Amino acid sequence: MSVETRQSLPTFRMPAGFNGLLPALVLIVLFFVVPVLALLLRSVTEPEPGLQNYATLLGDGTYARVFFNTFLVASVVTIVTVLVAFPVAWMLAIMPSALASIVFGIIILSMWTNLLTRTYAWMVLLQRTGVINRTLMAIGVIDQPLPLINNLTGVTIGMVYIMLPFMILPLVGTLRAIDPMTLRAAALCGASPFQAFHRILLPLSLPGIAAGGLMVFVMSLGYFVTPALLGGTSNMMLAEMIAQMIQSLLNWGLGSAAAFILLVVTMALYALQLRLVGARRMSGGA
Amino acid sequence: MLLDYDRMGWLKIALLGFTALVAGFLLLPVVFIVLLSFGSSRWLAFPPPGWTLKWYQELFADPAWLDAALTSARIATMTAILSVVIGLLASFALVRGRFAGREILRGLLLTPMVLPVVVFAIAIYAFFLRLGLGGTTIGFVVAHTVLALPFAIIPIATALEGFDKSIEDAAIVCGASPLEARLRITLPSIRIGIFSAAIFSFLASWDEVVVAIFMASPSLQTLPVKIWGSLRSDLSPVIAAASSLLVGLTLALMVVTALLQRKVRT
Numbered sequence: 001m002s003v004e005t006r007q008s009l010p011t012f013r014m015p016a017g018f019n020g021l022l023p024a025l026v027l028i029v030l031f032f033v034v035p036v037l038a039l040l041l042r043s044v045t046e047p048e049p050g051l052q053n054y055a056t057l058l059g060d061g062t063y064a065r066v067f068f069n070t071f072l073v074a075s076v077v078t079i080v081t082v083l084v085a086f087p088v089a090w091m092l093a094i095m096p097s098a099l100a101s102i103v104f105g106i107i108i109l110s111m112w113t114n115l116l117t118r119t120y121a122w123m124v125l126l127q128r129t130g131v132i133n134r135t136l137m138a139i140g141v142i143d144q145p146l147p148l149i150n151n152l153t154g155v156t157i158g159m160v161y162i163m164l165p166f167m168i169l170p171l172v173g174t175l176r177a178i179d180p181m182t183l184r185a186a187a188l189c190g191a192s193p194f195q196a197f198h199r200i201l202l203p204l205s206l207p208g209i210a211a212g213g214l215m216v217f218v219m220s221l222g223y224f225v226t227p228a229l230l231g232g233t234s235n236m237m238l239a240e241m242i243a244q245m246i247q248s249l250l251n252w253g254l255g256s257a258a259a260f261i262l263l264v265v266t267m268a269l270y271a272l273q274l275r276l277v278g279a280r281r282m283s284g285g286a
Numbered sequence: 287m288l289l290d291y292d293r294m295g296w297l298k299i300a301l302l303g304f305t306a307l308v309a310g311f312l313l314l315p316v317v318f319i320v321l322l323s324f325g326s327s328r329w330l331a332f333p334p335p336g337w338t339l340k341w342y343q344e345l346f347a348d349p350a351w352l353d354a355a356l357t358s359a360r361i362a363t364m365t366a367i368l369s370v371v372i373g374l375l376a377s378f379a380l381v382r383g384r385f386a387g388r389e390i391l392r393g394l395l396l397t398p399m400v401l402p403v404v405v406f407a408i409a410i411y412a413f414f415l416r417l418g419l420g421g422t423t424i425g426f427v428v429a430h431t432v433l434a435l436p437f438a439i440i441p442i443a444t445a446l447e448g449f450d451k452s453i454e455d456a457a458i459v460c461g462a463s464p465l466e467a468r469l470r471i472t473l474p475s476i477r478i479g480i481f482s483a484a485i486f487s488f489l490a491s492w493d494e495v496v497v498a499i500f501m502a503s504p505s506l507q508t509l510p511v512k513i514w515g516s517l518r519s520d521l522s523p524v525i526a527a528a529s530s531l532l533v534g535l536t537l538a539l540m541v542v543t544a545l546l547q548r549k550v551r552t
Contacts, residue, residue, distance in 0.1 A: 032397070
């Protein structure tokens with residue numbers, strides 16, 4: 001009888017080549033998916049079941065200010081990063097390779113240098129009596145030291161610094177994929193350099209700008225270290241607030257609700273970015 | 287002529303000037319910190335009134351710094367080994383496997399790279415508190431491996447996609463066992479991907495601050511936690527000395543990577 005049952009059951013076989021994924025899946029499910037879901041659960045069960053944590057976060061002016069700050073800084077950082085990165089990526093795409101490799105070397109060095117090291121440098125540079133204020137005063141641009149740290153200005157400078165490599169490097173790829181002949185053709189047909197720029201070069205690099213910009217925006221939204229060290233206590237950003245709610249206030253319910261809002265926004269934007277990159281691939285890019 | 291380097295005229299001069307400025311901006315903090323670490327002013331005056339090695343002496347005299355560096359090195363090494371092994375197995379499945387939901391699973395494995403670290407940090411912190419793994423080496427290694435795994439999978443999977451599988455098949459036809467063919471033909475061919483995976487996942491752990499801040503205990507501190515703590519109390523030049531050593535390490539890693547790439551090309 002037992003033989004019959006065994007035969008009647010559909011034999012379960014692992015799909016071809018699947019086994020290699022098992023260790024990775026066990027790791028991610030057990031130590032990533034489960035803890036994150038447990039956190040979500042906490043946000044609707046502590047201190048008592050219900051959505052009151054979310055109501056508090058979305059209804060209170062103090063928290064609204066943190067959300068506003070976070071979006072403001074992320075937007076400004078993204079815009080500045082795109083504006084600064086584009087010309088650099090443009091040059092890197094067409095520069096003689098010996099020169100380009102020097103600039104690439106500097107970009108990699110900055111990107112690989114320990115995050116805290118770079119932030120520490122900015123903390124010292126941006127101080128009231130720091131090198132930047134002293135230099136500006138010495139050459140007579142300002143009379144009083146500018147407040148460059150412990151506010152959103154400091155956070156923005158530090159974040160742009162960290163995000164630039166993430167914008168420049170992919171943009172170089174986008175710009176290199178553009179056929180220079182299209183621009184030569186535009187010039188032959190009588191387009192001015194300005195027309196060639198805003199009707200050909202810019203539209204063709206737009207997918208790269210959008211994808212990179214979105215990535216910078218998403219990364220900035222959830223950034224913790226730089227805002228915590230360069231920002232002030234009165235202008236907190238979201239990640240910092242979450243850490244504080246958990247670490248100092250031990251308010252797990254509110255902290256996990258805020259974390260979950262951050263998670264949802266990030267994942268939605270990430271999905272949008274995947275669609276953008278996917279669309280670029282389909283439209284015949286490299 | 288906007289993509290024609292030799293025919294851009296004044297625009298090229300302007301853009302090159304801008305590029306030089308940005309390169310200077312990117313280099314500024316790195317160079318500054320190294321200069322600062324040799325400056326004699328405790329109050330970080332710049333340019334320094336004199337030059338000294340005393341911050342390095344202070345750094346090496348304090349066993350807490352060395353301890354933290356060794357802890358970081360130990361955790362990062364274990365993380366790198368674990369991520370490369372798990373990532374290698376997963377990459378073979380993701381690149382060569384034929385099963386439904388492959389793309390979704392790939393997305394799932396790469397999610398820790400895009401989720402804000404602070405969310406993962408408090409989630410794993412709460413989870414490990416319950417399991418009693420908070421503040422342990424195993425806890426650190428597991429959490430860092432979750433974060434480092436995407437950085438291992440991406441370069442290995444990319445290298446594997448570029449590798450012609452028929453060479454491995456040829457080895458099997460010539461009498462190698464499938465395992466032998468993978469170990470002796472495929473792995474050496476994708477070694478640059480594996481090496482990048484090792485460096486990236488090592489750095490992902492070595493530089494990791496946020497999870498570490500939550501997980502650290504007084505008896506188990508990684509280097510970033512030690513720097514974080516010092517940064518929050520004062521901006522002592524000792525941090526500049528420690529930071530300069532980290533810059534040196536980064537430069538060394540860059541040189542090794544560049545040399546290896548050159549060796550592969552020739």
